[in-house]
Amino acid sequence: MNRPDTRSSVARKGPLGRLADFLDDRTGYRAVMHEALYERVPGGARWRYVWGSTLVFAFMTQVITGLFLWASYSASAQTAWESVYYIQHEMTGGWLLRGIHHFMAQAMVVLLALHLLQVVIDGAYRAPREVNFWLGLVLMMLVLGMALTGYLLPWDQKGYWATIVATNLAGIVPVFGPSIQQLVIGGTEYGHHTLTRFFALHAGFLPGALILMLVVHLALFRKHGLHAKRPFTRPDAMFWPDQVLKDAVAMLAVMAVVLGVILMPALRAMLLGEPVHAGHLGAELGAPADPSLPYAAARPEWYFLFLFQFLKVFEGWGATGEFLGAIVVPGLIMGVMFLMPIIGNWRLGHRFNVAFTLGVVAGAGLLTAMALNEDYYALWVDKAPLAEAQKLYDETGGDETKLAAALGGDAARIGVVQRQWRKLEKIRHSQAFLDAAKQARLDAARAIELAGRPEKIPPAGMLELVRADAKSQGPRLFAQHCASCHAHVDPRSPGAEAILAKASAANLFEFGRASWMRGLLDPAQVAGPAYFGNTAHKEGDMVSFVQGDLADADQWKKDDIEAVIVAMASEAGLADPGVQPAILERGRALVADGERCGGCHKLGDNGTDLGSAPDLTGWGTRDWLVGIITDPTHARFYGDTNDRMPSFGKAAEGAAPMLSPQQIGLLADWLRGDWYRP
C-alpha cells in the first residue's frame, strides 16, 4: 500500500488540513480509511457485486428507523397498539418512518434471498470462505428472527394470532419446546411480558448479535477479497469510487422501491382527486389484539407464508406431521445449507448445491402461490359453471347418497358433481377468508376512528374502548343472541325477503324510527314477516287494530296516522329534526287518547294501566330497549303475553344473567344507531 506523504505539504495547508493531520497523527485514521476504500476489485466494478452492500444498507436503514420508532414505542399490552397508533396516525411523519421500517424489512428478506442465491451459484462458499458462508447463514436466521419478533410489536390482531401459531410451533420442539415457548412468551399467557421479551429480542439481542456477526462477516470478506466472477472482461478497478458508486445507486434504487410502495396509494388518490390520509399510508395497523375475538384472517407476513402452507402438506400425519413440517424439514434444509461448503468439494457437489438451493426457492415459491391461491381463490374462479352443482348441494345438503339418488345413479355425472363440490368447498373456504379479511379491515378502521376521539384512549387501553363500542360490538351480540329469531335487514335490500321469511320475530332494522313505525301501522305489513307475522301476536289485538281501525279511513285519517308515526319516532328521540312541533303534539295526543292507542297502551300519565300492551312512554329510547331486553315479561312490556323472548338480563338467585348490563346497553345503542361518529 502506498501511503501518500502528508507531512511535506503541511506548510501549504489551511486550518482544516492541519486539523486532519493532527487527527491522523493521533489516530491513524487515514490508513484505516485507505484500507477500507482502496480495495482492488478484480475485473472491475460490477452490478452483480451490489447485493451484499444493499443488505448492509437495508440493515442500517432498519437500525436508524428502528431507533426513531423506539423513541415513540411503548411495549406493554395496554400501550403497544396505542403507541403505534399514535406514531402512525398522530405524529407528523410517523407514517413515513413506520412505512420505511415495515417495507424495508420485506426488502431485506428479498435481498437476503438474492444474496444467498448469488453466493451459492457463484460457488463463493468454497475455501477459504466457508466460515464466512456459515456466518452469512447465521445472519440470515437473525434477520428472519427480527422479522418474526417485529410482527408482534404493534399488538394488533394479525400480529397476535400469527405469534400464537409461531410460539405454539416452538412448543413442539422435543424436550425443551415447552420451556422455550414459556420463555419467549414470558409465562403461560400472552401479555406484557410477551411484548417486552419480543421487543428486547427485536431491538436488542438479535440486532446486537447481528452487528457482531456482521463485523466479522465484513472483516472476513475483506480478508479474502471479493469472490470475483470470471472471466474478467475489464481491467481491475478500485472499490472506491467505482464499486461504491454502483453500490450507492443500488441502495438508492432499493430505497426508491420502498418509498414507491409507501407512496403509491397517495399518488393514486391524488390522480383520482381523492383526499390523501397520511395515516393510511405505509404499514397497516389492525384492530387491537383480543384473545376472545376470533381472527379468521390470521396469516403470517408473506415471506413466512410458505412455512405456514407447509404445515397443511402434512394433513393426516397427526403430531408427526406437524413435527416434520415445522421442525424437521426446515431444520434439515438449514443443515444441508450449512454443509454446502463441504458438499461443494465433492464431484458434482457444487451442482448439487445449486440445484438444492434453487429447489428450495422454487418450493417456497410454489407453497406461497398455493397459500395465496387458497385464500383468494373465490376472487378469480368463474362461478357460473358451478351453479348447477351448487343447487344440488343445497338440495341434498352435501350428502353423497342423496346426490346419487338425485342423479339416478349416473356414475359419470356423480363424479363430475363431486369434483365441482370440492371446488365449491374451496370457494367457500376462500370466501370465509376474504370475509374475515374484510371484517378485519373494518374493525381496524373503527378502532382507529375511536382512538382519534377528542377524549383519546382511556388508561385501560384501546381494547376497553373497542369492547364498549356499540357500532362494532352490536352486530356481534345481535348475531349471537338475537339473530336466531330477529332479523335486522333493510327490507328494500336484495335478499331481504328470504331472511325475513326465516325469522321468527320482528325485523329490528331502524327500530325506533319513523320508517319502522310506518311499517307496523301499515295494514299490509303488520301481519307480515317483518312484524308480527311469524309470532304469536299474529292473531293479537294489535294486528286486528291495525287491519281494522287503522285501515278504516273514517276512523283514522292519513295525516293522523302519519302524526302518530312521527310522534312515536320523537318519543324514541329518533325523529327527523325538521318535524313541526304541532304535528308532534297532535300525534302524541292521538296515541295517549283512551279511544285510540291509549285504550291499551300507556303513554306518560294517560291513565291507562300497565299490562295489556307495552308501555309506550319513552318507546324506543335506550332505557326502554334496555328494559325490554332485560325482561320482556315485565308488566311494562309484554307481561304474560310475551312470545318466547328470553329475559336476557334476569337470572336465578346467585346466577349470572345471559347478558351483562353493559352488553344489553350495547345492543340498545346499536339498534338505535347511537355510537361515536367522528
Added chain:
Amino acid sequence: MSGRTADVGPGPAGRRNFLAELLAIACGGLATLAPIGAGLWAFLDPLRRKGAAASFLPVTELSALPDDGVPRQFAVITERADAWTGFAAEPVGAVYLRREKGSGTVEALSATCPHAGCFVEMESGGRCFRCPCHNSTFTLDGGIVAPSPSPRPMDALECRVAKNGEVEVKWQKFRAGVAEKVVQ
C-alpha cells in the same frame, strides 16, 4: 510503534506464567459471569410461573342453550392477571357448548385449535368446525375429520350444570401440536 512502551519479551516460561493465565481467565470470567448470571436468573423467571389453577367458571344458563345438538359459542369470562396488571372480569377465551335433544347435560369444547392455537370457528353452513389457519376440520362433537393437520380432536372441557341452572366449564389450556391432551 511509537516506542513509548518498553518492549516486553516473552516471559519466563513455566508454572508461574501458566498460573497467571489461569488466574486472569478465572477473574475475568467470574466478573463477567455476574451480570450474565443475574440477567439469566431474571430471564428464566417465567419458567417457574404456572398458569392460573383451573377452576369451574360459569359460562351461561342451561335455558339459554337450545337442545338441538348445534354448538354455540360462549365467551369465558374470569379475572386475570397479566404480570403487573389485574383484570376484574375479562373475556379470556371461548368455548362451544352443545346439548343433545332432551338432554340435561352439556358438552363443552375449547375454541382453541389443538393444531397451533388459532380460533376454531363454525363452518358457515353450521355442519362442522373449521380452523381458519390450516383448515383442520372437526365434527360438531369435536372429532377429527381426516385428513387433518391437527394431531388430535378438539379439546373437550369438563362441564357441569350447577343447581341454579348455570353451565360451568373447567377452563384449561392444553399444549398445541401434540397427540396427547396435556394441560399447559
